[in-house]
Amino acid sequence: MKTFQSLSEIKSEIRAGKLTVLSLTQHYLKNINDKNGRLNAFLSVYADEALEHAKVVDEKIQNGLSGKLAGMIVGIKDVFAYENHRLQCASKILEDFQSQFTATCIQRLIDEDAIIIGHQNCDEFAMGSSNENSSFGICRNPVDETRVPGGSSGGSAAAVAADMCLLSIGSDTGGSVRQPAAFCGVIGLKPTYSRISRFGLAAYASSFDTVGILAKSIEDAALVMEVMSGPDEFDSTVSQNSVPKFSNFKSDKKYKIAYLKETLEHDGLDSAIKSQIWRTIHNLKSIGHIVEEVSMSHLEYVLPTYYVLTAAEASSNLSRYDGVRYGQRAEATELAEMYIKTRSEGFGDEVKRRIMTGTFVLSASYYDAYYTKAQKVRRIIREETDKVLEAYDFIISPTTPTTAFKIGELKDDPIQMYFEDLYTVQANVAGIPAISLPVGVDNTGLPIGVQVMAKSFNEEELLDISNQIITFKDQNR
Numbered sequence: 001m002k003t004f005q006s007l008s009e010i011k012s013e014i015r016a017g018k019l020t021v022l023s024l025t026q027h028y029l030k031n032i033n034d035k036n037g038r039l040n041a042f043l044s045v046y047a048d049e050a051l052e053h054a055k056v057v058d059e060k061i062q063n064g065l066s067g068k069l070a071g072m073i074v075g076i077k078d079v080f081a082y083e084n085h086r087l088q089c090a091s092k093i094l095e096d097f098q099s100q101f102t103a104t105c106i107q108r109l110i111d112e113d114a115i116i117i118g119h120q121n122c123d124e125f126a127m128g129s130s131n132e133n134s135s136f137g138i139c140r141n142p143v144d145e146t147r148v149p150g151g152s153s154g155g156s157a158a159a160v161a162a163d164m165c166l167l168s169i170g171s172d173t174g175g176s177v178r179q180p181a182a183f184c185g186v187i188g189l190k191p192t193y194s195r196i197s198r199f200g201l202a203a204y205a206s207s208f209d210t211v212g213i214l215a216k217s218i219e220d221a222a223l224v225m226e227v228m229s230g231p232d233e234f235d236s237t238v239s240q241n242s243v244p245k246f247s248n249f250k251s252d253k254k255y256k257i258a259y260l261k262e263t264l265e266h267d268g269l270d271s272a273i274k275s276q277i278w279r280t281i282h283n284l285k286s287i288g289h290i291v292e293e294v295s296m297s298h299l300e301y302v303l304p305t306y307y308v309l310t311a312a313e314a315s316s317n318l319s320r321y322d323g324v325r326y327g328q329r330a331e332a333t334e335l336a337e338m339y340i341k342t343r344s345e346g347f348g349d350e351v352k353r354r355i356m357t358g359t360f361v362l363s364a365s366y367y368d369a370y371y372t373k374a375q376k377v378r379r380i381i382r383e384e385t386d387k388v389l390e391a392y393d394f395i396i397s398p399t400t401p402t403t404a405f406k407i408g409e410l411k412d413d414p415i416q417m418y419f420e421d422l423y424t425v426q427a428n429v430a431g432i433p434a435i436s437l438p439v440g441v442d443n444t445g446l447p448i449g450v451q452v453m454a455k456s457f458n459e460e461e462l463l464d465i466s467n468q469i470i471t472f473k474d475q476n477r
Contacts, residue, residue, distance in 0.1 A: 001027040003163050006217035010071040010166070014061060021061070021071050021115070025054040028073045028117060032164045039140045041149075041158040043078050044086050045118040057113045067112035068227060072220070075165040077156050078119040079126055080106050081200035089202050090134040091124045093346025094327045103200020104235065105169065105211050105228040112227050117165050121155030124348045125318065126171055126204045128152050129179060129420040132411055133350045140407070141184060143447060147404040150180030150420075153214065157184040160214050167224060168214040173204050174306050175399075175424025177212030178436035182399035182449025185438045187466075189213045189221045192456045193431035194239040196225070197232035205313035206237075208306075208428045218467045221435075222246040225459065241457055249463040257284060257465075258294040258392040263423055268401045272442035277398050280439050280450050283472050284396075289465075294392070296384055299426070301377050306425040307418060308361050308374040314351075315358025321346065353414065378429055385430040389455040394465055397423050399436040399449035423451060433459050435466050439473055 001023070004010050013019035029047050036042050050073075060066040076082065078090050081099040088094045102110070110116065123133040131139040131154025141149040142162035149158040153170030157180035160168050170177040172190040181188025189212055196211040203209060211228065215221040226246040232238045259281060264274060281291050323329035323342030330341035347355070361370035388395060401422050410417045427434035433456070436449040450469070454462040 004166060007069070007072050007166065007220050007223065014071055021057045022051065022054040024071065025050050025073060025115060025117070028163075028165055031162065032118070035142070035162050035164060038145060039142055039158055039162060040121055040137045041139050041155040041162065041164060042075065042118045043088065043090065043121050043136055043155070046085065046116065050115050050117045053115050057115065060113060068223065069109060069112040069114035072114045072167060073117050073165045074109060074114045075118055075120045075156060075159045075168045076106060076116060077122050077153050077168070077170045079122060079171050079202040080169060081202075082106055082116060082119070086119065087202065088136070089125045090122045090136055091346065091348065091351070092135045092328060093321050093342070095135070097327055101200065104197040104232045106200065108228050109169070109224070120159055120168060123152035123154070124351050125202065125314070126152040126173055126176055127314070127350050127354055129175075129417050130405075130410065131155060131180070132407065133348055135348055138407060141404050143185060143445065144404065147406055147446070148183065150183035150404065152176040153212070154180045156214050157181050157186055157188070160184070160186045160216060166216070167220055170212045170214055171201055171204075172210045172212035172428065173208045173310060174428050175421045177214060178399050178424050178434060178449070178451060179420060181214055181436040182438070182447060183404040185441075185447030187215045187218065187221055187438065188436040188449075189215070189225065190427060190434045191225055191229070191459055192239070192433045193428070194237055195433070195457065195459070196228045197235040197238045199232055199234035203317040205310035206317060207313060208310055210428070218249070218463055218470060219247060222249055222463050239457070244460050246459055246463060249460055250467055251464050253461075253464060254288045254290070255393040255461070255465055256290045256292070256391075257394045257396055258292055258388055259396045260299065261293050261295045262299045263397040266401065266422070268419060268422065269398060270402045270442070273398050273400070273403065273448050276440045276448045277396070277450055280469065281396065283476075284469070287468065287472060291396070292392070294388055296388065298377065298381055298384055302381055302426050302429055303418065303422055305374045305377045305381065306421070306429055307357075308370050309378060311354045311358035312362050312371050313358065314354045315362060318351070318355055350414070381426070382430045385426065385432065386455065389432070393454065393461060395453040397451050397453070399423060399451040403442050403446035403448060427453050432456050433462050435462060437466055437469055439469065
């Protein structure tokens with residue numbers, strides 16, 4: 001069976017009688033069976049259930065009763081609740097834990113006849129930039145299996161790139177959808193914070209966490225965001241804004257675009273990525289867009305601000321994993337001893353590092369010096385970003401400073417690993433939508449991503465410019 005690039009291709013073949021949802025599901029399950037032993041992209045595969053669901057969807061199609069996503073096979077990151085299925089957050093502390101409900105965003109996909117094929121590997125509790133922090137083994141990049149797929153949604157990006165599903169749902173706290181999308185050569189979309197309900201998404205840093213989408217086509221990302229978005233009685237933080245028809249994004253509109261001087265002059269930026277970003281800027285100008293250089297005075301503080309605040313929120317959110325209510329429980333004679341042993345045995349090194357950092361910055365002696373100051377800097381960065389986006393429609397930048405690095409290369413250097421988030425964290429600190437688009441490869445064939453950011457709740461135009469970038473690239477290969 002051929003590799004499908006979009007749901008519209010699949011639906012066209014179904015209408016022509018050349019394909020059924022059942023045969024399509026069997027195709028993806030075969031790919032998982034053939035490739036997952038090497039890639040470790042899926043932690044759980046729901047084969048029997050997916051096949052039964054496929055038969056139901058085929059019947060709905062025949063009767064003219066199918067939903068918008070009939071024919072879409074979806075993988076979900078192991079941080080989303082799916083009733084009566086394992087929810088482990090790639091952590092030993094939740095090994096084999098069964099979810100008792102389904103996340104709102106996942107339920108909305110199911111309601112439109114998408115088929116959930118399995119839970120995908122990730123960095124433990126979504127903390128990482130390489131997918132090497134999973135308690136259930138590393139995930140490998142299908143483009144080059146000696147390299148990481150990125151993180152924390154590494155399994156989700158790898159699965160889409162390896163044709164193990166059509167689309168994946170990930171989470172993006174500081175680039176966890178966009179960075180692996182860039183490393184694996186797929187599209188990674190982070191909507192505006194609060195655009196999609198977080199109910200059923202295991203919390204890492206609640207004021208940053210965003211449900212994201214990894215896809216092969218802009219149209220699929222648009223349609224899935226349209227389905228998942230909107231008010232939810234179970235999430236008081238979700239936006240009450242009406243949901244536009246994101247799938248109606250195509251136009252020839254010309255935009256005014258900014259690129260940040262500091263991002264392209266950074267010493268850590270790979271020369272191949274820098275060249276590709278300049279090429280993208282040239283291409284945008286050639287089709288009539290205005291692209292100009294701007295500077296942001298506080299950009300150097302974005303990364304430390306992000307790590308101070310997310311560590312603090314992680315310290316609070318992960319306190320619920322204590323061995324008392326659910327998950328792993330260590331043998332102990334006293335309560336305090338049980339807490340210590342449970343968390344010591346259950347959490348991996350990176351999660352412990354962030355919890356301890358967060359506890360430190362929240363402590364009475366350092367609260368004002370770190371946490372309060374970081375909140376003030378966050379506000380300044382948000383205001384400065386918004387100011388740029390008042391003058392320009394978009395901000396363009398690299399998605400990552402490097403292409404996918406080798407497995408183990410940065411594992412023992414957490415600071416260098418954190419620098420892999422250099423360009424993606426700004427969108428999370430400011431709460432704005434952003435997307436990573438595959439625009440080329442380096443001289444070794446590793447994918448390169450370009451990032452585009454837009455003002456809050458302006459996903460329609462973000463998808464439009466993204467479509468123009470991808471279309472120009474495809475037409476000028």
